[in-house]
Amino acid sequence: MTNSVTSEAARGGTSTSSDARAQENRQEMLAKLAALDAEHAKALAGGGEKYVERHHKRGKLLARERIELLLDPDTAFLELSPLAGWGSDFTVGASLVTGIGVVEGVECLITANDPTVKGGASNPWTFRKALRSDEIARANRLPVISLVESGGADLPTQKEIFIPGGAMFRNLTRLSAEGIPTIALVFGNSTAGGAYIPGMSDYVVMVDGGAKVFLAGPPLVKMATGEDADDESLGGAAMHARTSGLADYFAVDERDAIRLGRQIVSRLNWKKLGPPAAAQYEEPLYDADELLGIVPGDLKIPFDPRDVIARVVDGSVFDEFKPLYGSSLATGWASIHGYPVGILANARGVLFSEEAQKAAQFIQLANRAAVPLIFLHNTTGYMVGQEYEQGGIIKHGAQMINAVSNSRVPHVSVLMGASYGAGHYGMCGRAFDPRFLFAWPSAKSAVMGPQQLAGVLSIVARAATAAKNLPYDEDGDAKMRAYVEGQIEAESLPMFLSGRLYDDGVIDPRDTRTVLGLSLSAIHSAPVKGTDFDGANFGVFRM
Template sequence: MTVLRSRLDPASPACTAAREAMLAKLAEIDAEHAKALAGGGPKYTERHRSRGKLLARERIELLLDPDAPFLELSPLAAWGSDHPVGASVVTGVGVVEGVECVVVANDPTVRGGASNPWTGRKTMRAVEIAEQNRMPLVNLVESGGADLSGQSEIFIPGGRLFRDLTRLSAAGVPTIALVFGNSTAGGAYVPGMSDHVVMVRERSKVFLGGPPLVKMATGEESDDESLGGAEMHARVSGLADHLADDEHDALRIGRRIVARLNHRKRGPSPARPADPLYDPEELAGIVPDDLRTPFDPREVLARILDGSEFDEFKPAYGASLVTGWGRLHGHPVGVLANAQGVLFSEESQKAAQFIQLADRADTPLLFLHNTTGYMVGKEYEQGGIIKHGAMMINAVSNSTVPHLSVLMGASYGAGHYGMCGRAYDPRFLFSWPSAKSAVMGPEQLAGVLSIVARASAHAKGRPYADEDDAAMREAVERQIEAESLPLFLSGRVYDDGVIDPRDTRTVLGLCLSAVHNAPVRGADGFGVFRM
């Protein structure tokens, strides 16, 4: 392999400025993460503890192997909405008895763990990851069901969760429910549709309708225990497979269930990894604060790939897209990384060929985004940019090896699609705090609207004041800028989290290990490539 030689000077003014800007953005992200970690706040946390119960993240920590990492997913879900940051649920990937599992834990300190629309999005994304990567799904359940004040946004899409649980089971992906408290109404189907169910004596309550609803519906008087208590479900209904004495015992039983799954990875094992030659701390100073300033993605690769080794493919052709082969934590990867932002016909054709080669070699693909999209203009339209861009998108869409995406800088327009954005089902997608994503840049979008508005006014014979135009452009630019930032996008679960650039190698290593739970096989064929 070819060893990358870094030209980055960490002490230069440009790197120093980029690092300071990145650290400022990270501080903002950390402050929002802290809100998710705080759950419902001190009052509800203390009330929960006073009942002798563990917090959601404490349950996760005791479930996982000692000192095992936990890759938390979508921690900023619901940011910018009327619901608390974190969406009242914690999701992620962790190791239980040596087995990588997807964990979903309700946070009962936030409105009793009730589900809001963002809870549904976040949970279903976690279930999707379990399905795509064939990882056991462990639900740590304590929820009052749907937040009824928002039922119109929860009821219809929420049914997908129960469907997906049954499909996981049918696909041979184990599902486990450890019930620590309430699992009521629709939430009762989480244990009802799981392969393995553990309930805690005198704590777990599972029923379709609680005593008040039963009274209203049938006139019957009943109590929690006889209607849906753990003892009843263990001895009478048979819904509980295991009856735990307390929360710690439930987590112990859950670990033993995973140990007995006989779960085996279906992908190839990694080679022995080698550390990069360059300090990952320097990743904080690579991306300029102004994304119009280009940066070399090879500097990123030199700090995340094993041994900083990278065999570049077609380096002299389509130079604004870097493609090539390397290893990351021992796993082979094919890399597509934007160098100068714009994708031309050459870059698009190069990408399509490279993706085909990766599929032939059963090699996962890593997409590192910094693109303003495909080139526009008469010369490029006549040169076939539409069909060449379509060729790249065709290849991404039909490639069946695992895809991982990291938004480092810009990710605009159809370039976001061609670089395997969220709509193209990457197994995992993360953003750096420096990333921005939208249909186009704020200035460009405002300018387009200005041109259209002027033309419309002229066609109607109406005046168009420059003052009104300037005000409109300023308002549009502010809106698009706000909606393109990582906090906004992560809040809507359009990525799996905003990560510190210095953690990129670790995060991608965890993801590559996770995707190898499923077979890694390339596509047998692609759609028609328009030549």
């Protein structure tokens, strides 16, 4: 059935600003957003005021200033993984800015070293973030622009970055081999392994007096060969433009390099291969601000995902598929910023056999229609218990996971609430390679909830003690449970998970429609195909 208003809450019930529960939910969400803003501010601060000032005094632009000048005026920049490295010993953001933006009308994947953080040196989280951006560029067929200023590897962590770091060079060559342009704008150091970033890019711009690209700097050359050399003769922009030929374009300053980068993109003759969005579409009928009041602070309290859908999709129109069957999972068709989508949204946390079978069928239909899928998470996993095991929950859950695994249409996941256990997998969690995965500040994800996990450990410990005919330490059990619950709670939170790049960013719920629209637009740079193309198919479904 096609609905422009999808639930009692959407009509003005539990999700409106006048409702007491919605107000409580809103205040809790605003508090979480304030904490999120504080962490994002750490990434924006880079190496701190001292190093920012020093960088500016040298006449250089900051990483985000370079990006802003590179982008088309008044266009959005979808920053990715801004909290990378959160909770580690490294600066939040991992000394690298990555995201998707429009340059000369072309959506590009942009990376920019942050030279205010240890000279832009790459640590283990930098490489993980860079490799994730490569995945996004390749899957979505996005030209890559690298804004380079890095002193190379953070040497004290070399044991963690030397081997995986080589994948960056492999990825650049693979992107080029697939016809995806790679462009390097070199503003400063690009040393040692970093020299291969311009070396393996299709186009290279170097800034006079700033770019320094060499396999070994003067000190190492002196030690290795006894030769005395300076930066400019070893790897300056003028040398590479006139002598080595590594530089394709010679920029007089940073702004000129950005101008040349835009000029290169304008000459790519780049075209999207996916179907275009509808020329006209309606905005949602409901205010996005109301999204702050939908998800309870206590995720044990259910909420209706149709309230979210009504505030995200075009015209608030959701054509629901099988609305009376498997009601713990809402499935249906909609469009976002003119792009058709199929949506799977957890209506009540647990997934039963009916929901799993419904999802598997819907995913197959989306593949037949070549329509991207949006997964809205709030699930505690698949139902357990004797009745459900005998009813085939394993094979039915496997059908859903089979369908997700072998689906060929693009997937985008948004973690709104809980995302636990195999339910996280069935709803296309990170391990199942969604094109993009974002989380709300209210989200939690783990093997299971903290209380459940601690309870399982307690039951196992009690059974082991009873088997030995020993008395059970109740005080020790209480301490163990409290410790485990605290640990799992901390490791389930979105900033922890985002810091490890298990998502592409924690977003303000009010930005969900915009973020999904930008993601879908990027996705349509590549062809959008289902399983009917190229001989693709699903695995064997156990019946």
